[in-house]
Amino acid sequence: MVQGNREIDAAHLVNTTWGEHLARLDQDPRATHEPVGHLKEFDLLKHFPALRDDLDPSALFPRGSVVSHQAWIGPAHARTGLHHDLLDNVALTLRGRKRFYLLPPGSVEAAQLVSRKFDRWARLSVLGVDALAQRLEAQGLAAPQVVDLGPGDALYVPRGWWHEVVNLEASVLLSGFFGSRRRTWGLWLQTGALQLAHNAGLWRRGHCTCHSRATGPG
Structure with a gap:
């Protein structure tokens, strides 16, 4: 589970259990004063294959x-920072509003404002969308859509399109x-070579979205 905005801030990964994470979903992080925990890039259909009986997104x-x-599962106010993906994406909301x-x-x-922080499958911005929107407005440029x-709603996000999600x-x-x-x-071969170099400490060591000092459950 990711706490905070790893696209801009240092990645902070926390070990938890499925039950503990689900129990927090309907809590307001602002009321509990806890960092927002967001389960990202979770292979929901692999871990719960019975869902395929009710969910078949192949037609998309x-x-x-x-x-x-991959699934993103989190409470209100969980956020994914401004980035663009290297592959096309169809985002399908199963529960809640985003x-x-x-x-x-x-x-x-x-x-x-492109960040040098390493992410295997995306490129990141050094600013969030709010700060960037202020710059665009000052320059007379179009605001974010x-x-x-x-x-049940789905959104197609072509590769290269910058997006931030809350x-x-x-x-x-x-x-x-x-x-x-x-x-x-x-891309799998190209980014895989970079990931191997990164894991070995040869490429942007300590400046990534994939590594942190993980802590215990909770």
Whole structure:
């Protein structure tokens, strides 16, 4: 489980149990004064294959695509910082409401605000969407687009589109990252080599979204 905004702040990963995390979903982190815990990139369909009897998102993807399903499960106010993914994505909300802030490709690059922090499958911004929106407004540029999703709503986010996502209430979202076989396997090899170098301490050591000193349950 991730606490806080690992895209901007230092990654803080916390060990927990499935039951403990679910028990916190309907708690307001502001009332408990605890850091917001967000279960990210969780393979929901692998761990609970019976869900496939009621949930078949295959029709959302082009035929022949390589698809990786990952779930984001968190309470109200859980947040994923501003970033863009290297693969196309269809985000399907299963429970709760989420808000997407969207900026077109090149927005963060033009402002020279792309982070050097390592993430295998995404590129990150050094600023959150609120701070970036203020800069864009000062320069007379377009504000981020805002899309709210409720249960059963799906949003296609093309690769390269910058987005930041916040839970308006406790939410479960299933993302399907997809691409052609050629593109997906090419990225898998390229990013895998960087991940190996990073794990060995040769590439952006200590500056990533994937490592922290994990703590115990709770």
